[in-house]
Amino acid sequence: MAKPEKQAHEPLIHIVKRITGIPAWQAWLIRIASVVAALLVSAVVTVLLTGENPLSVYKTMIEGAIGTERRIWNLAQNLAMLLSVSLAVTPAFRMRFWNIGAEGQVLIGGLATASCMILLGNKLPTPVLFVVMIAASIVAGAVWGVIPAFFKANWNTNETLFTLMMNYIAIQIVSYFCYIWSNPKGSGAIGVINLNTQIGWLPAIGNQKYLLNILIVAILTAVMYVYLRFSKHGYEIAVVGESENTARYIGINVKKVIIRTMILSGALCGVAGLLLVSGTDHTISRATAGGRGFTAIMVSWLAKFNPLYMILTSFILVFLQKGASEISTKFGLNDAFSEIITGIIIFFIIGSEFFINYSVRFRESKKGGQEK
Amino acid sequence: MIIAFIQRAIMQGIPLLFGSTGEIITEKSGNLNLGIPGVMYVGGICGVIGSFMYEQKATNFVPFLAVLIPILCCLLGSLIMGLIYSVLTATLRANQNVTGLALTTFGVGFGNFFGGSLIKLVKSDMPSVVLSKTSNCFKTELPFADKLGAVGKLLFSYSFLAYTAVIIALIVAYIFKHTRTGLHLRAVGENPATADAAGINVIRYKYLSTIIGSMIAGLGGLYYVMDYASGVWSNDGFGDRGWLAIALVIFAVWKPDFSIIGSFLFGGLFIVHNYIPNLTMSDQEIFKMTPYVVTILVLVFVSLRNRRENQPPASLGLAYFREER
Numbered sequence: 011m012a013k014p015e016k017q018a019h020e021p022l023i024h025i026v027k028r029i030t031g032i033p034a035w036q037a038w039l040i041r042i043a044s045v046v047a048a049l050l051v052s053a054v055v056t057v058l059l060t061g062e063n064p065l066s067v068y069k070t071m072i073e074g075a076i077g078t079e080r081r082i083w084n085l086a087q088n089l090a091m092l093l094s095v096s097l098a099v100t101p102a103f104r105m106r107f108w109n110i111g112a113e114g115q116v117l118i119g120g121l122a123t124a125s126c127m128i129l130l131g132n133k134l135p136t137p138v139l140f141v142v143m144i145a146a147s148i149v150a151g152a153v154w155g156v157i158p159a160f161f162k163a164n165w166n167t168n169e170t171l172f173t174l175m176m177n178y179i180a181i182q183i184v185s186y187f188c189y190i191w192s193n194p195k196g197s198g199a200i201g202v203i204n205l206n207t208q209i210g211w212l213p214a215i216g217n218q219k220y221l222l223n224i225l226i227v228a229i230l231t232a233v234m235y236v237y238l239r240f241s242k243h244g245y246e247i248a249v250v251g252e253s254e255n256t257a258r259y260i261g262i263n264v265k266k267v268i269i270r271t272m273i274l275s276g277a278l279c280g281v282a283g284l285l286l287v288s289g290t291d292h293t294i295s296r297a298t299a300g301g302r303g304f305t306a307i308m309v310s311w312l313a314k315f316n317p318l319y320m321i322l323t324s325f326i327l328v329f330l331q332k333g334a335s336e337i338s339t340k341f342g343l344n345d346a347f348s349e350i351i352t353g354i355i356i357f358f359i360i361g362s363e364f365f366i367n368y369s370v371r372f373r374e375s376k377k378g379g380q381e382k
Numbered sequence: 383m384i385i386a387f388i389q390r391a392i393m394q395g396i397p398l399l400f401g402s403t404g405e406i407i408t409e410k411s412g413n414l415n416l417g418i419p420g421v422m423y424v425g426g427i428c429g430v431i432g433s434f435m436y437e438q439k440a441t442n443f444v445p446f447l448a449v450l451i452p453i454l455c456c457l458l459g460s461l462i463m464g465l466i467y468s469v470l471t472a473t474l475r476a477n478q479n480v481t482g483l484a485l486t487t488f489g490v491g492f493g494n495f496f497g498g499s500l501i502k503l504v505k506s507d508m509p510s511v512v513l514s515k516t517s518n519c520f521k522t523e524l525p526f527a528d529k530l531g532a533v534g535k536l537l538f539s540y541s542f543l544a545y546t547a548v549i550i551a552l553i554v555a556y557i558f559k560h561t562r563t564g565l566h567l568r569a570v571g572e573n574p575a576t577a578d579a580a581g582i583n584v585i586r587y588k589y590l591s592t593i594i595g596s597m598i599a600g601l602g603g604l605y606y607v608m609d610y611a612s613g614v615w616s617n618d619g620f621g622d623r624g625w626l627a628i629a630l631v632i633f634a635v636w637k638p639d640f641s642i643i644g645s646f647l648f649g650g651l652f653i654v655h656n657y658i659p660n661l662t663m664s665d666q667e668i669f670k671m672t673p674y675v676v677t678i679l680v681l682v683f684v685s686l687r688n689r690r691e692n693q694p695p696a697s698l699g700l701a702y703f704r705e706e707r
Contacts, residue, residue, distance in 0.1 A: 182671035189664035344498030349491020364474035
């Protein structure tokens with residue numbers, strides 16, 4: 011911590027990294043405080059815009075998110091979808107590989123699913139179709155993920171920018187097929203695929219059409235937790251993320267880990283695409299991923315890349331989106347309102363991490379140059 | 383037709399030029415601001431709010447004010463966005479990617495929200511946000527553009543903001559290459575610890591470059607609404623141009639003077655599908671992909687050749703903490 015001391019000009023505020031870290035309960039207290047502060051600010055914004063009293067604003071939000079049984083299922087479904095994309099990006103992030111191309115990987119996976127449903131729907135028996143569909147979506151997502159990883163591993167090409175561009179290529183490819191397969195012709199939208207036969211739709215369990223999605227994502231969450239925490243692969247990912255040199259020194263093949271992890275990341279995105287197309291929308295469009303590829307990055311980061319915490323962080327974000335969209339419906343405002351609220355909350359939580367990782371010390375006495 | 387194409391391409395390119403110049407300044411200080419798309423939305427909508435208020439309130443319409451007010455509002459809005467980013471990443475050392483994406487979510491939401499609710503919020507009786515009077519002021523052409531035929535159309539038919547974009551890019555390129563400030567800024571982006579040891583105030587450079595960069599990018603949003611879209615705000619109308627601006631930064635290998643040419647080229651690629659005859663709707667979508675494909679090729683090519691002057695700033699995306707060297 012020795013810092014060249016200038017006697018005459020010592021700053022008032024001195025920032026020190028917490029070496030030992032702070033107790034978990036304090037860290038959580040800071041996080042909760044930040045969420046509360048963010049909710050207060052959001053309420054102030056809402057009140058200013060709607061003129062409603064703050065309590066009824068919160069009440070509207072809660073009602074909008076979990077007011078009826080249908081809404082609870084909707085919330086759970088949205089949570090599961092966001093969580094599945096977040097799980098997919100997490101291994102890459104733990105490796106400090108900034109994959110912001112989840113949006114594209116999900117779309118390509120979804121496109122693979124949709125193409126199986128459209129082209130093979132009548133030709134294959136249902137179990138075979140599902141196997142082909144799952145394989146296609148996984149391969150498509152993995153390919154989309156591994157291209158940037160290949161260049162990153164071999165030539166250190168900037169992966170953030172590469173994956174970002176891959177998103178828009180995927181979006182345009184999807185648009186292209188939306189015109190090719192459009193129904194009615196020329197509309198540029200595919201419409202519900204196999205509406206009458208329901209071929210290639212993930213089956214409903216009981217009466218709940220989303221239950222299967224939710225169960226699949228729950229299983230994925232548990233598997234991902236174990237994979238990252240207890241497997242050799244998970245350990246290698248963590249080491250590469252901490253320091254590539256260390257990884258090389260202890261004999262980890264960094265290139266291999268980067269490529270393998272991105273195949274995994276992309277493949278999971280492909281599965282998320284499958285769930286969205288086959289399990290949820292039964293169609294595909296440019297907007298199928300719906301920005302989840304970007305939101306997932308925040309979910310994953312806010313949860314410190316821990317799959318179990320991600321359930322909580324994605325719940326917070328989905329809850330806010332649903333709640334805020336209810337407010338905008340009720341007061342006739344634009345539904346982009348929820349994005350503003352999401353933005354505010356994330357700013358606060360991001361900011362609060364600083365106070366967990368660093369401590370702020372004020373100058374002790376006016377002339378005392380001694381500092382520890 | 384060729385002339386019309388080039389003209390449209392340049393008009394398409396100008397918002398990208400503003401955005402990429404802003405982002406280049408920001409990235410030169412080591413901040414990868416993925417919030418630029420959001421900043422551009424905010425810049426656009428703040429200008430719209432300003433001029434909407436002015437058109438509603440003003441009893442006699444002064445063209446000079448009608449231009450000045452939106453510009454000031456736009457600069458203020460994007461300044462605040464840049465400030466949020468700087469506080470979170472430079473002072474609070476948050477992750478730049480996450481902060482940037484949050485900023486984009488927020489900014490796009492902000493733009494669409496006020497674009498969609500502005501009329502309701504101020505209880506106006508207008509059916510939609512149309513600012514044709516203000517837009518006409520923004521679009522004032524040089525008087526001799528018509529008289530010079532094709533040359534006049536190609537060189538002089540744009541509004542003053544378009545020329546501003548080019549001039550800003552040239553000035554920034556000059557500053558990077560020939561001034562001490564530019565040298566310091568590049569030092570901060572390449573190796574903040576060394577820059578700090580040399581007595582450069584790293585945090586101040588990061589703040590200033592991010593904020594100035596945001597303000598320039600915000601003007602891109604304003605140009606789009608007022609000039610390209612003739613003062614009509616439509617939600618999501620700005621589209622993916624913000625990301626395209628970030629792509630342009632790579633394409634121009636972090637050189638603002640390259641990005642002038644690059645922006646016109648991207649503008650052309652963006653609309654070329656309208657000028658190729660007998661193109662089906664589906665083929666058009668494939669053509670819209672080209673700017674992104676070209677960007678990836680440049681990115682790969684630059685990393686393959688590995689020439690030092692064409693690389694991204696070395697500390698791009700990393701937070702700087704003095705005591706953590």
